[in-house]
Amino acid sequence: MVGKAVLKVDELSTHYLTGDGEVQALDDASFVLHKGESIGVAGESGCGKSTLAFSLLNLVPPPGQIVNGSINLDGIEVTDLNEKQSRKKIRWKKVSMVFQGAMDIMTPVYTVGHQMVEPLKYHKGIEGKKARAICEKYLELVNLEGGIFDRYPHELSGGQKQRVIIATALLLEPDLVILDEPTTALDVVVEARIMNDLKRLRRELDISMIFITHDLSILAEVSDNLAIMYAGWIVEFGSAKQIYKDPKHPYTEKLIAAIPDIRTDIERLEYIPGVPPNLVNPPTGCRFHPRCHKAMEVCRELEPEIYNIDGVKVKCHLFSEDKEIAESEEAEYETAYEDESASEAYEGELGEEEVVTEEE
Amino acid sequence: MAKPLFKARNLTKHFDITQGFLQKLRGEEKQKVKAVDGIDFDIYWKQNFSAVGESGCGKTTVGKLMMRLLDPTDGRMYMKGKDITELSNKQQIKAYRRQTQMIYQDPFSALDPRHRIRTILEEPLMIHGIGDSRDERDDMIYEAMEEVRLTPPEKFLRRYPHMLSGGQKQRISLARAMILNPDFIVADEPVSMLDVSVRAEVLNLMKDLIDKEDITYFYITHDISTTRFFTDYIGVMYLGDMVEKGKVGDVLDNPSHPYTQALLVAVPEPDPERGRGVKKVPIKGEIPSAVNIPKGCRFHPRCPHSKKICRNKKPVGKEVGKEHIAKCHFAGEIEFDLEVAK
Numbered sequence: 001m002v003g004k005a006v007l008k009v010d011e012l013s014t015h016y017l018t019g020d021g022e023v024q025a026l027d028d029a030s031f032v033l034h035k036g037e038s039i040g041v042a043g044e045s046g047c048g049k050s051t052l053a054f055s056l057l058n059l060v061p062p063p064g065q066i067v068n069g070s071i072n073l074d075g076i077e078v079t080d081l082n083e084k085q086s087r088k089k090i091r092w093k094k095v096s097m098v099f100q101g102a103m104d105i106m107t108p109v110y111t112v113g114h115q116m117v118e119p120l121k122y123h124k125g126i127e128g129k130k131a132r133a134i135c136e137k138y139l140e141l142v143n144l145e146g147g148i149f150d151r152y153p154h155e156l157s158g159g160q161k162q163r164v165i166i167a168t169a170l171l172l173e174p175d176l177v178i179l180d181e182p183t184t185a186l187d188v189v190v191e192a193r194i195m196n197d198l199k200r201l202r203r204e205l206d207i208s209m210i211f212i213t214h215d216l217s218i219l220a221e222v223s224d225n226l227a228i229m230y231a232g233w234i235v236e237f238g239s240a241k242q243i244y245k246d247p248k249h250p251y252t253e254k255l256i257a258a259i260p261d262i263r264t265d266i267e268r269l270e271y272i273p274g275v276p277p278n279l280v281n282p283p284t285g286c287r288f289h290p291r292c293h294k295a296m297e298v299c300r301e302l303e304p305e306i307y308n309i310d311g312v313k314v315k316c317h318l319f320s321e322d323k324e325i326a327e328s329e330e331a332e333y334e335t336a337y338e339d340e341s342a343s344e345a346y347e348g349e350l351g352e353e354e355v356v357t358e359e360e
Numbered sequence: 361m362a363k364p365l366f367k368a369r370n371l372t373k374h375f376d377i378t379q380g381f382l383q384k385l386r387g388e389e390k391q392k393v394k395a396v397d398g399i400d401f402d403i404y405w406k407q408n409f410s411a412v413g414e415s416g417c418g419k420t421t422v423g424k425l426m427m428r429l430l431d432p433t434d435g436r437m438y439m440k441g442k443d444i445t446e447l448s449n450k451q452q453i454k455a456y457r458r459q460t461q462m463i464y465q466d467p468f469s470a471l472d473p474r475h476r477i478r479t480i481l482e483e484p485l486m487i488h489g490i491g492d493s494r495d496e497r498d499d500m501i502y503e504a505m506e507e508v509r510l511t512p513p514e515k516f517l518r519r520y521p522h523m524l525s526g527g528q529k530q531r532i533s534l535a536r537a538m539i540l541n542p543d544f545i546v547a548d549e550p551v552s553m554l555d556v557s558v559r560a561e562v563l564n565l566m567k568d569l570i571d572k573e574d575i576t577y578f579y580i581t582h583d584i585s586t587t588r589f590f591t592d593y594i595g596v597m598y599l600g601d602m603v604e605k606g607k608v609g610d611v612l613d614n615p616s617h618p619y620t621q622a623l624l625v626a627v628p629e630p631d632p633e634r635g636r637g638v639k640k641v642p643i644k645g646e647i648p649s650a651v652n653i654p655k656g657c658r659f660h661p662r663c664p665h666s667k668k669i670c671r672n673k674k675p676v677g678k679e680v681g682k683e684h685i686a687k688c689h690f691a692g693e694i695e696f697d698l699e700v701a702k
Contacts, residue, residue, distance in 0.1 A: 187415055188582060188583065214557075244630070245633075258556050260585045260589050262627055270560060272561075275525040
């Protein structure tokens with residue numbers, strides 16, 4: 001089923017150059033996506049998932065910029081394009097995106113149709129009845145009636161709006177659709193239906209998809225490959241089946257364990273103590289070490305390399321071929337597991353503030 | 361059987377929709393949103409109860425009624441045997457709220473951004489006139505902070521809400537509710553805005569407090585997957601009615617109302633070996649408006665098993681097991697196997 005590569009990302013780094021320093025939101029991401037394949041990107045909030053998506057569209061909001069690496073989208077080097085070129089050449093045509101909170105994306109003062117035809121008008125010069133016919137065809141594909149075309153956004157339910165956005169993303173038949181938390185704000189029943197539709201569309205239209213979410217349980221159903229992100233790094237990448245069955249990275253292990261099971265009674269839920277780090281000053285060595293339950297001495301000092309274990313790429317010292325590293329002593333420093341409130345992310349902000357407020 | 365801590369009988373809340381002058385002149389009947397339409401349930405001491413359903417099914421309205429934030433249109437509620445629907449003046453309601461507290465869905469907007477954490481936690485004490493001196497109140501604040509494991513408290517007390525992560529904010533909301541030593545907490549989707557990894561942490565913490573502080577929760581959620589872990593009883597709500605209720609294990613293992621079955625099938629399957637195919641979610645369309653509730657069984661237009669009787673006759677609660685009641689004409693007759701459905 002492996003077709004040609006649609007997307008090749010190589011050592012991609014995107015940083016935000018803020019006044020407080022450089023936020024290393026995405027560091028050294030590399031992966032390949034083939035035609036018809038889907039990748040699920042998972043991780044907690046603030047781990048660089050959305051930054052990855054924005055980078056692929058060359059749409060990183062300032063002060064962010066792609067500082068290193070390459071994105072090869074069907075032969076086009078995205079990082080070389082300027083704003084105007086990316087709009088003309090790649091967005092909607094090659095790659096389209098369904099944004100987080102897409103339900104609020106439509107302007108309330110125009111009809112659904114008015115907003116839907118825009119990409120057709122801009123890219124292909126199709127207008128009027130012809131454009132309408134195309135839109136209606138895609139609305140039907142996502143299980144909506146063509147009549148929705150004349151309605152206003154406030155007349156639709158959340159699920160319907162989300163479907164309209166998905167239909168719009170498909171209009172120009174892109175090779176790749178990126179969906180950023182497509183169902184987060186929806187009820188479970190509606191979510192299940194939309195996921196069903198996405199599964200079907202992927203098969204029928206043979207498009208590649210990238211799903212971004214913090215909820216790993218949704219990804220199991222739709223992705224061929226998984227990319228687990230933590231603090232700007234892809235810490236594990238490989239086939240979804242393999243990762244769910246046998247997660248390698250301690251972070252992945254915990255993320256999967258945190259999913260509650262409806263079949264069995266459990267006393268306690270697994271969780272990951274602490275919060276993702278501030279990416280202006282990420283932890284030294286492995287960025288996950290302060291929260292890791294398997295942390296070793298070496299993790300604090302040395303950034304792990306990416307190891308290939310049975311086709312799964314893992315960025316963790318546990319899998320080092322160097323025996324000395326892989327069997328390094330257990331950490332003697334405090335991890336979040338001992339001190340549950342170890343979240344120093346906002347310390348800097350507090351420091352400044354304490355000076356001002358002594359008079360209280 | 362022990363006496364219930366909280367009892368609701370025929371609890372009803374209808375909202376009038378404002379109508380125009382012309383409609384009034386014509387003498388048209390007033391339109392009503394039937395948010396909660398005559399529900400009964402019991403909550404026992406330290407046995408959490410969860411209300412589950414899609415948006416618009418009335419679960420939040422039930423929570424607000426229980427807090428007396430809304431006045432019920434009809435029906436009675438009893439707390440420890442005392443009729444709380446009769447509380448009329450401000451003092452009585454205030455005294456009631458000292459033992460019944462609420463946690464809201466969105467931790468990002470439930471805390472005043474201009475107040476420091478200390479002020480936020482002190483407010484309930486001031487309102488209820490607890491603690492004579494600042495030091496005494498400080499002790500209580502410290503205790504509450506330690507209870508929700510935000511330690512050391514000094515580190516957090518001077519911060520503003522925006523300096524905390526989502527999980528920490530929700531723990532502050534919990535501390536604010538706990539500081540009055542309540543018996544009963546209404547938790548309205550307390551973890552739905554949080555990351556999955558943090559969700560588990562907050563739920564574990566809330567669960568620990570049940571035994572430590574003798575708390576009972578009414579847990580409102582649309583995510584049926586967390587109920588098994590967190591609660592003992594479950595009530596599935598649809599369009600203002602509680603269509604199925606019982607012990608959480610009984611309801612989830614043997615769902616007897618088609619709506620409960622649909623909710624269970626819709627839960628994402630975290631095992632790629634099992635959930636790859638297109639699922640058959642056994643339910644059609646979306647939740648209708650609570651203004652025009654379908655005649656007969658309110659679920660019949662979306663129900664895959666609907667027959668003639670469902671269109672004409674309102675189903676009554678049928679006992680399908682011990683303490684397990686489903687409001688469906690065919691309860692106990694519909695075969696359902698979660699593994700097959702998925």
